[in-house]
Amino acid sequence: MRPIPKVLLSCLLCLLLGWSGAAAAFPDVEAGSWYRDAVEEMTASGLLSGYPDGSFRPGQTISAAEFVTITARTAGAAPSQGQTAHWAAGYLQTALEKGWYDWDELPPTGEKFDQPIPRQLAVKVLMRALLPERRGDYNTERAKISDFSQLDGRYYEAVLAAYAAGVVKGDSSGTFRPHSGLSRAEACILIQRAKQAAGGSTAPAPDPGTTPETPPSPVVTVQGGVTENGALQVKGTQLCNQAGEPVVLRGMSTHGLQWYGSFANAQSIRNTAQHGANVFRLAMYTGEGGYLSQPEAMKQTLIAAADAAIAQDLYVILDWHILSDGDPSAHTEEAVAFFTEMAKRYKDSPAVLYEICNEPNGNISWSGNVKPYAEKVVQAIRAQAPKAVILIGSPTWSQDIHQAAADPVAGENLMYTLHFYAGTHGQELRDRIDAVRAKGLPVFVSEWGTSRADGSGGVFLAESAQWLDFLAQRGISWCNWSLCDKGETSAALKPGTSPNGVWSQEALTQSGQFVFSRFGQ
Numbered sequence: 001m002r003p004i005p006k007v008l009l010s011c012l013l014c015l016l017l018g019w020s021g022a023a024a025a026f027p028d029v030e031a032g033s034w035y036r037d038a039v040e041e042m043t044a045s046g047l048l049s050g051y052p053d054g055s056f057r058p059g060q061t062i063s064a065a066e067f068v069t070i071t072a073r074t075a076g077a078a079p080s081q082g083q084t085a086h087w088a089a090g091y092l093q094t095a096l097e098k099g100w101y102d103w104d105e106l107p108p109t110g111e112k113f114d115q116p117i118p119r120q121l122a123v124k125v126l127m128r129a130l131l132p133e134r135r136g137d138y139n140t141e142r143a144k145i146s147d148f149s150q151l152d153g154r155y156y157e158a159v160l161a162a163y164a165a166g167v168v169k170g171d172s173s174g175t176f177r178p179h180s181g182l183s184r185a186e187a188c189i190l191i192q193r194a195k196q197a198a199g200g201s202t203a204p205a206p207d208p209g210t211t212p213e214t215p216p217s218p219v220v221t222v223q224g225g226v227t228e229n230g231a232l233q234v235k236g237t238q239l240c241n242q243a244g245e246p247v248v249l250r251g252m253s254t255h256g257l258q259w260y261g262s263f264a265n266a267q268s269i270r271n272t273a274q275h276g277a278n279v280f281r282l283a284m285y286t287g288e289g290g291y292l293s294q295p296e297a298m299k300q301t302l303i304a305a306a307d308a309a310i311a312q313d314l315y316v317i318l319d320w321h322i323l324s325d326g327d328p329s330a331h332t333e334e335a336v337a338f339f340t341e342m343a344k345r346y347k348d349s350p351a352v353l354y355e356i357c358n359e360p361n362g363n364i365s366w367s368g369n370v371k372p373y374a375e376k377v378v379q380a381i382r383a384q385a386p387k388a389v390i391l392i393g394s395p396t397w398s399q400d401i402h403q404a405a406a407d408p409v410a411g412e413n414l415m416y417t418l419h420f421y422a423g424t425h426g427q428e429l430r431d432r433i434d435a436v437r438a439k440g441l442p443v444f445v446s447e448w449g450t451s452r453a454d455g456s457g458g459v460f461l462a463e464s465a466q467w468l469d470f471l472a473q474r475g476i477s478w479c480n481w482s483l484c485d486k487g488e489t490s491a492a493l494k495p496g497t498s499p500n501g502v503w504s505q506e507a508l509t510q511s512g513q514f515v516f517s518r519f520g521q
């Protein structure tokens with residue numbers, strides 16, 4: 001698989017997504033300015049950010065690509081397959097397909113993407129994306145716009161609706177200036193008003209009391225497969241490659257191998273790798289008809305899948321998927337035997353990571369159940385593979401990393417898993433990640449979903465984007481739940497998708513399209 005060039009990645013990130021410090025940090029966004037609150041709020045919710053030099057450039061005219069991208073992200077839309085290599089081609093393609101604008105207004109060949117977006121077109125895109133049902137009464141709204149005659153007819157409806165909804169408010173002279181551009185500050189205000197009118201929940205600004213004093217700085221990451229990066233190691237809180245350079249793994253988790261093992265075949269793994277993933281997680285349930293009830297069959301499925309992932313040059317996580325059987329220490333012996341065998345088998349492969357307890361839960365504790373279990377299993381793996389990266393879970397479905405941070409397992413190349421579901425978990429868990437990292441605990445998000453914690457509901461793409469931006473800024477690796485075609489929103493594939501074919505965008509669910517578009521960022 002091809003690594004994504006670092007330069008391209010950082011351009012993409014810095015344009016809109018990354019480096020999103022609080023607005024207060026933009027030296028060119030003055031306290032008390034008319035647009036400050038909007039910038040601050042949109043920045044806090046991860047929809048907007050400044051430039052890598054720390055500025056926001058409120059007076060700069062916004063381009064069509066920037067405006068449509070921020071609008072699409074605000075609407076929770078996922079990028080499609082773009083028609084050009086332009087950084088925003090995916091989101092613009094989605095906007096075009098959704099009919100937010102027409103082909104001639106912003107041709108998909110891209111020649112107008114970096115030009116200022118005319119105000120009348122910006123308002124049309126915004127209203128269609130966020131408030132498609134709104135209408136404005138012609139006589140009432142028209143009277144508010146002194147230069148109404150300058151408008152092109154195709155924009156009447158959107159502009160009248162925008163005035164009626166309070167998204168656009170006339171200035172003292174009542175002009176709208178339909179053919180002029182708009183500044184980044186103005187765009188921010190318009191998008192925020194439309195979002196509010198649409199009833200979109202606005203993420204609360206981080207509580208200054210729980211945010212660590214020094215925000216972490218973005219790390220430089222290199223991507224690529226096993227051949228390029230070799231054996232992994234943990235330095236401080238950061239996953240690194242063999243050469244000691246920071247590395248980020250992003251990819252998919254399977255659903256339970258006892259049910260959806262067919263999506264862990266060579267073709268499915270190849271499809272995932274070709275979208276840019278560099279890791280594949282094999283969720284081998286212990287309960288629910290998994291390993292504890294049919295150890296030999298599950299082991300064969302797991303080994304075949306691991307070998308297929310290695311053949312695609314992907315890192316692969318062997319996940320002992322504790323779930324309904326909440327206490328991992330209830331089956332320490334089986335786990336020790338299993339991981340001893342796997343570590344023996346894969347000790348010479350730089351590709352394999354061991355995840356020893358997916359999600360401990362129920363009436364258990366870190367110090368009484370999970371840590372003693374982890375110590376035994378880590379020791380068993382170390383006897384075969386002294387340096388392999390081992391991922392350790394924690395109580396409350398791998399959310400209690402603060403308990404692990406207070407009392408970590410001794411040893412090197414150990415990381416702690418944090419699992420989240422974007423429809424359920426938010427700022428509190430993000431703050432927890434920052435807090436444990438400040439104490440030196442390395443974190444790996446080995447499972448997360450765009451849905452609620454039960455695997456369905458939503459999908460919550462805006463919340464997911466906020467989470468992924470947060471992880472990207474910290475160089476934290478992730479796997480998404482899950483690569484299967486089950487009828488639940490967290491599934492990446494539509495029901496009936498074949499594990500044996502090449503998947504078009506059509507085969508991917510909303511979640512799948514979003515997640516696959518984020519393997520590189």
Ligand code: DCB
Binds near residue numbers: 256288419421452486
């Ligand atoms: C985790 C589990 C994972 C589970 C997903 C979504 O559980 F690691 O196995 O997957 O998150 O809930 C779901 C599948 C369903 C399947 C079900 C049972 O998507 O198709 O029927 O497993 O096998 C979590 C994570 C977090 C929380 C709760 C659960 N939480 N949970 O925070 O409350 O109860 O499974």
